[in-house]
Amino acid sequence: MGIKTIGPTTINAKHRLICHCEAVEIELDLPDGVVDARRCDCSFCRRRGAIAGTISENGFRIVKGVDHIKRYQFGTKVAEHFFCDTCGIYTHHRRRSFPNLFGYNLGCLEGVNPFDLGEVPVFDGVNHPSDRPQNNK
Numbered sequence: 001m002g003i004k005t006i007g008p009t010t011i012n013a014k015h016r017l018i019c020h021c022e023a024v025e026i027e028l029d030l031p032d033g034v035v036d037a038r039r040c041d042c043s044f045c046r047r048r049g050a051i052a053g054t055i056s057e058n059g060f061r062i063v064k065g066v067d068h069i070k071r072y073q074f075g076t077k078v079a080e081h082f083f084c085d086t087c088g089i090y091t092h093h094r095r096r097s098f099p100n101l102f103g104y105n106l107g108c109l110e111g112v113n114p115f116d117l118g119e120v121p122v123f124d125g126v127n128h129p130s131d132r133p134q135n136n137k
């Protein structure tokens, strides 16, 4: 159900994600390809501009550069946004709705040009599900 081919690139069952300066390298388990690729229009993502895929925490391994990974948080401080401290590129984030899920930067997947995806759904981050009244427990 995921996207297995993006432009000329086949998504491998284990695919590398690399920041721009290559200090940070992450291995992703993507047996179903890229799942749930989306943009988000929240105050942070509209500035960041990246398309994020979704992966469970246990399909995600930092291969190198853990010392270069910096964290940014805002608002409710549930989500954690990570980026390389050398090149500044967003690599991944811990989701707010499902903290055992990570989002990752599709543009950092080895060989992938996100513009080959065409239209990508936009997540309504301005009206985040966690902010809606029925979820205010």
Ligand SMILES: [Zn+2]
Residues within 6 Å of the ligand: 019, 020, 021, 022, 023, 024, 084, 085, 086, 087, 088, 089
């Ligand atoms: Zn970097």
